[in-house]
Amino acid sequence: MSSTRVLSCIQPTGDVHLGSYLGALKNWVSGQHEKDVFHGIVDLHALTVMEEPGVVGQLTVELAAMLFAVGLDPDVATVFAQSHVVEHNQLGWVMECTVSYGELSRMTQFKDKTAKRQQQFISGGLFTYPALQAADILLYDTNEVPIGDDQRQHVEITRDAAIRFNHRFGDTFVIPEAATPAAGGRVMSLQDPTSKMSKSDESGAGCVYLIDDPKAIMKKFKRAVTDSDTGPDAVRYDRENKPGVATLLDINAAITDRTPQQVAEQYEQYGKLKVDTGEAVVETLTPIRERYFELMEDRGEVARLLGAGADKAREVASVTLQRAYDAIGMLPS
Numbered sequence: 001m002s003s004t005r006v007l008s009c010i011q012p013t014g015d016v017h018l019g020s021y022l023g024a025l026k027n028w029v030s031g032q033h034e035k036d037v038f039h040g041i042v043d044l045h046a047l048t049v050m051e052e053p054g055v056v057g058q059l060t061v062e063l064a065a066m067l068f069a070v071g072l073d074p075d076v077a078t079v080f081a082q083s084h085v086v087e088h089n090q091l092g093w094v095m096e097c098t099v100s101y102g103e104l105s106r107m108t109q110f111k112d113k114t115a116k117r118q119q120q121f122i123s124g125g126l127f128t129y130p131a132l133q134a135a136d137i138l139l140y141d142t143n144e145v146p147i148g149d150d151q152r153q154h155v156e157i158t159r160d161a162a163i164r165f166n167h168r169f170g171d172t173f174v175i176p177e178a179a180t181p182a183a184g185g186r187v188m189s190l191q192d193p194t195s196k197m198s199k200s201d202e203s204g205a206g207c208v209y210l211i212d213d214p215k216a217i218m219k220k221f222k223r224a225v226t227d228s229d230t231g232p233d234a235v236r237y238d239r240e241n242k243p244g245v246a247t248l249l250d251i252n253a254a255i256t257d258r259t260p261q262q263v264a265e266q267y268e269q270y271g272k273l274k275v276d277t278g279e280a281v282v283e284t285l286t287p288i289r290e291r292y293f294e295l296m297e298d299r300g301e302v303a304r305l306l307g308a309g310a311d312k313a314r315e316v317a318s319v320t321l322q323r324a325y326d327a328i329g330m331l332p333s
Contacts, residue, residue, distance in 0.1 A: 002035045006179070007142040009040040009082070009133075012059035016066050018208040018281065019187035019197035022254040027146070029071040038078045038140050038313065039067065044088060044132065048125040049117075064302050065295035066210060069288050080309035082136065087317035091135035094324060098161045099131050107153060134158040137176050139317040144179040148186075152178055169327040173320075187251060190224040193243035211289055214282045221278030224248060226270045235267040245270065252277040255284050 008028060016025070031037060043060045050056050060081050072079055082088050104110070107130055114122050125132075137145055137158050145155050155178040162173040187197045191206030201207040208220055226244040237260040239246040249260035252273070256263070267273045295302055 004143045005036045005038065005141055006031065006144045006146065007038045007040070007137055007140050007176075008146050009042045009045075009136055010063065010067075011042050011046050012056060012063040013046060014059065014199050015209045015211060016063070017197055017199055017210065018251070018285075021070065021210060021285075022187050022251065023148075024146075025067070025070050026254070028067075028077070032072060032077040035144070037076075038080075038142070038316075039072065040080055040082050040085075040136060040313075041067070042082045042133075042136065044082045045129055048123050048129055049113075051121065061299060061302055062296070064306050065292050066288075068295060068302070068305060069292035070210075071288075074305045074308060078309050078312045079305070080313040081306055084306065084310035085139075085313045085317050087139055087314065087321040088132065088135055091139055091317075091321050091324060092132035094165075094328075095131040095134040095138070095161055096128055098165050099134065099157060103157055103160065104128060104130060107157070109150065109153070130154055130157050131161070134161045138162055138173045139320050140313070141174040141316065141320060142176045143174065145176050146179045148180075165324070165327075169324075169329075172324055172327045187254070188243065188247040190220055190247065193225060193247040208281065210285055211292060212285075213289075214286065217282050217285070218275075218278045221248075221274050221281070224274055226274075232268065235264050235270065235273055237261050237264050245273075248273050248277050252280060255280045 008024070010020075010024075028037070028039060041060055041063050043056050046056050046059070064079065064081070067079055068074065104127055110127055110130075113126055117126075133154050134157060137155070138161075145151075145158075147155055155176060159175055162175050166172055166175075189195050189197045189201060189206035190208070191201070191203065195206075197207050199207060199209075205220055205223060208217055212220075224244060224247070226248070227242055229242070235245060235249075236242065237246055237249050246260065248270075249263050252258075252263045253260045255277075263273075267276075
């Protein structure tokens with residue numbers, strides 16, 4: 001295993017869908033044997049928009065069960081809940097004092113999220129959470145942070161904060177690099193193939209969830225939007241002109257480890273492509289779904305696995321936090 005340390009975090013915000021699995025989780029599972037990986041369920045970040053009791057803990061358990069169900073090995077990967085590692089809060093405050101108001105003001109995600117929450121309560125945490133995210137990354141001496149384009153700004157502010165801290169107080173933090181996953185990680189909606197697959201899909205018809213039963217999955221694929229083309233080369237990969245067909249080809253390719261073009265060569269009709277893609281998805285998701293429900297029946301086992309992950313995470317995080325405190329010159333306790 002490489003000594004390169006990778007951190008990937010995920011918010012507990014509800015059911016995991018096929019886009020999340022193919023875009024990220026599948027790579028997490030394959031990558032756990034190649035590098036030293038840490039995966040945090042960032043329940044503290046979820047508090048920025050969480051206003052009801054009893055929700056975040058339940059979502060955290062469900063997400064943990066799903067991470068183990070898709071194949072993360074608790075003996076190999078370090079999987080933990082953020083709130084179980086108190087060093088996140090402690091270094092988070094140090095980072096709030098290291099990044100500037102101006103830097104936080106320029107974060108496009110803050111602007112986007114507040115625009116969506118107009119007339120609603122907007123928490124201060126929604127403004128400052130990039131500082132906590134910087135702490136999440138820096139606590140683990142992280143070398144690589146796999147990201148999509150929408151997260152690039154967060155890695156940049158983390159790098160700037162680490163460089164600034166090191167300049168002020170001496171060499172303390174590893175400067176992380178953004179790692180862009182291989183192309184093809186973006187899965188589009190089955191009903192609106194110009195938009196990403198998302199749990200905010202109100203009808204639910206365009207979004208396939210990992211806990212959907214096989215009949216529901218097949219129904220969604222059979223109703224997937226394509227186009228009216230009936231020519232001999234109707235099934236071809238053309239994202240711009242044939243987005244619905246391209247979405248099916250992308251999903252089939254990602255599930256079967258081929259290119260969309262290789263998949264397209266096997267088909268002349270949309271109906272067969274829809275059925276075969278749905279069946280391939282069902283075959284992949286069935287064991288994941290079964291394992292997920294097994295774990296949800298044994299909450300004690302999920303708690304044990306998360307506890308072991310938190311212990312492993314704290315071994316690293318506590319050393320980093322102490323190094324930061326010592327660099328600043330905090331009074332030892």
